[in-house]
Amino acid sequence: MISHTLLKLLLTPAALVCAAATFAQVAMDLSLNRTVYMQYEPIYAAVTLRNDSGRALAFGHDPKLQGFVLFEIRDSKNNLVPKRPGAEINTTGLLLRAGEIKRLVIPVSKYYNLDPLGTYRMFAYVSHAQLPAEYQSKETRFQVSPGVEVWSKSVGIPDLTGKGEEKSVERTYSIRSMTEGPDRFFYLVVEDNDKVYGVIRIGKRIGQEQFRAEVDMLSRIHLLMPVSPKVFHYLAFALDGTCIANQHWKTTGTIPTLVRDPANGMVTLAGGAVARVGIDFQDPNAGKLTATQLLNENGDPLENAAPLPQPPRSSGLLDLGKEVVNPNR
Template sequence: MRMRLFISLAAFASLMLGLMPSAKAQIGITVELNRLNYHQYEWVYARVHLRNYSGHPLAFGESNDLKGRLSFEIEDSKSDFVDKIGTDVPPLEGIILNRGEVKSIIVPISQYYKCVNPGKYTLRAVVEHSLFKEKYQSAPVSFNIITGVQMWERIVGVPDFIKKDPDSKIKTRKYRIESMFDGNNKVYYMIIEDDAKVYSVKRIGFEINNSTPLCEVDSLSRIHIIVQAGAKVFTYLRYDIDGKLEEKEVYFKTDTSPILVRNAEDGTLIVAGGRKARKDLDYQEVEDKTF
């Protein structure tokens, strides 16, 4: 408990120091990330804190007198700057900072910058405003892009219900289950891809008691997954070929654990064993927040 308190106080002190102004600073800026390690195709998110030290209210708008800009400088492990995706920047229009006020902005970094190659990255946030001559930069934070350890894979055909071209070849995609350490926990990911594109990356659960996800694909090329979520709690997930979650159920272990059972005649899959869990009695629903 003391160690957790010490870490929390240290993180708070670091944030406050970052927001303290230098002799000339008009805006204090700090940045934090939601985790240390990210899967290669997972989006990276940053939370930027802005504090107004100018002594005047500060508004970000579209007019020339109110124009402001938030950008990032990201260096890879070779100290090369990461390329931007297009020309868009995170929007600041509509933000008003009163004197001394702090506001926070969550930015999907991967929407604006190409952070996909495995390696270590260093990120700084930069803010500018038409009222100030100088740009203001945060202290650097680091993160890692890593590839997971493959646990399971299956190549499936992509269903064609319309059959526009009956002579065309069957398209295929690959389901993969990987595990990796995100800086706090060992996490399981589901990836859907083909040779040209990654269609979906989902965090499906955590490693508990050295368990591994149970996975099967049905006759419609949908993936069914059972992943342990607690000592006696299991989560069942069903995704379509594009990674859309179609069904989610929580099960509780009884004399038997839930497993996937296939109907040999039509290829459908059902969950057998255990029973459906009772929310707030057998488990607590935890919201998956970015921060």
């Protein structure tokens, strides 16, 4: 006769095998495109789900189809990061066929308050009414940094009515640098005392090459960012962070430069010539899409979207597919 103690020892491995099998019904992976983010920059998480349950999992409103994708995020003091008021990740309409692998890219900073500086730990969870348990991803870590300010200019908002009745409001453009691995990246931050209008990744440090910045009579900022010793990225942004110019220029007999007319405040790009993609410089995102290009405000696919370097304004849940990179890479 087998004793109760021996029976428990014999059953324990079998129980562990069953538990492992149950856990493997949905395999999860969580990843970020970077490990360091500028403060207020949109943070996207890629959640990969593999459905090994043997049945299709449809996420819907019916209680029998209800499912959730959630995150647990903790700061450096192990405090739970709260959700933003009213922010809920909508998974309705998501379908995972049996055996299917699907990658979801979610704007985590839209749903969770990741504005404070510091280091964070994050897990992803998925649950469904037809699954016996909740499933958790591995831990991933990232940092939110203030960067180092290398250039700044405060401007007024132009009075386009000409009446001069409104009180002058100040807004600030600042260029900040942030180190990630061996590289140093530049960001444009547009803000005032009450609001941050845009955090835009505008380029990378190239040797000892220097960027150029000018503000025109309408308080729009113009930037000339080196891409190589002979190629420059010309960008211009409005006061709300919207990109209004996006071109690459190259050195010919003359070097591209920004010229501001002291009489009327107009800023023009002088010298050089338009650079050709694939000939004068390589497009780092050639053949790839970003979340900004795929989504509009309603979460619908965009048609003929231009790859503007502006803050992603995507909403909801997005399946980016196989040939898509996270934004701002």
